[in-house]
Amino acid sequence: METTRHFTATTYIVNDGATALHAHERLGIRLPPGGHVDRDELPHEAALREVREETGLDAELVAEDPGIEGxxxxxxxxxxxxxxxxxxxxxxxxxxxxxxxxxxxxRVDGREIDPDGHDERGADAWDWYAPADLRAADLDADVVELGIEAIEAVGEA
Structure with a gap:
């Protein structure tokens, strides 16, 4: 059987020491904003678009850019x-x-969730998690680990 693969982008957004996760309706788990990379879209562009559509927030990536030009x-x-x-x-x-x-x-400048895309979950599907909240919640281990890492990375940037 052939395996189909799609490129996706996920963004752990951070504000004031916490990251936002939403209840994913189909998967039944809590996840950060994310989705498929559209045709002719770069992964980092998809990451920012998905944040905007799902939360209504404008994000600034904390990402290394080696600055290599050719x-x-x-x-x-x-x-x-x-x-x-x-x-x-x-x-x-x-x-x-x-x-x-x-x-x-x-990083995002605020915590007011107001989805900007069509068919997006409402603000009530989202919660903000500080590291202690992530550790105490019933979340997948990778979500906890990546959420804490994101909070630390944004705090250090």
Missing amino acids: PQGHSLPQPAHLMLHDINVHEDGSVGHQHIDHCYFA
Whole structure:
């Protein structure tokens, strides 16, 4: 069976020592803003677009840009992590669909969630988590680890 892979971008947004997570309706877990990279869109552009659509907030990526320039190319903001997520796992263990996720960290100036995209979850689906809240919540381990790392990275930037 062939595995289909799509590129995605996820952004842990941080304000005043906390990161925002929403209740993902289909997956039944809490996640930061993110989604598929559209055709002709770069991963860091998708990351910022998804934040804007899902939260209504304007984000500033905290991402290293090596600043390498060439005659026909230049470097892009580096994601904090590249993750491979199995999305559609069959009973026999084969994987039908995966996401190659560019995971970014970003700062936002406020916490007022007001989604700007169509068909987005409302503000009541979102909560802000400080590191202690992340550790105490019933969240996937990677979400806790990446959320804490994002809070620390934004605090140091």
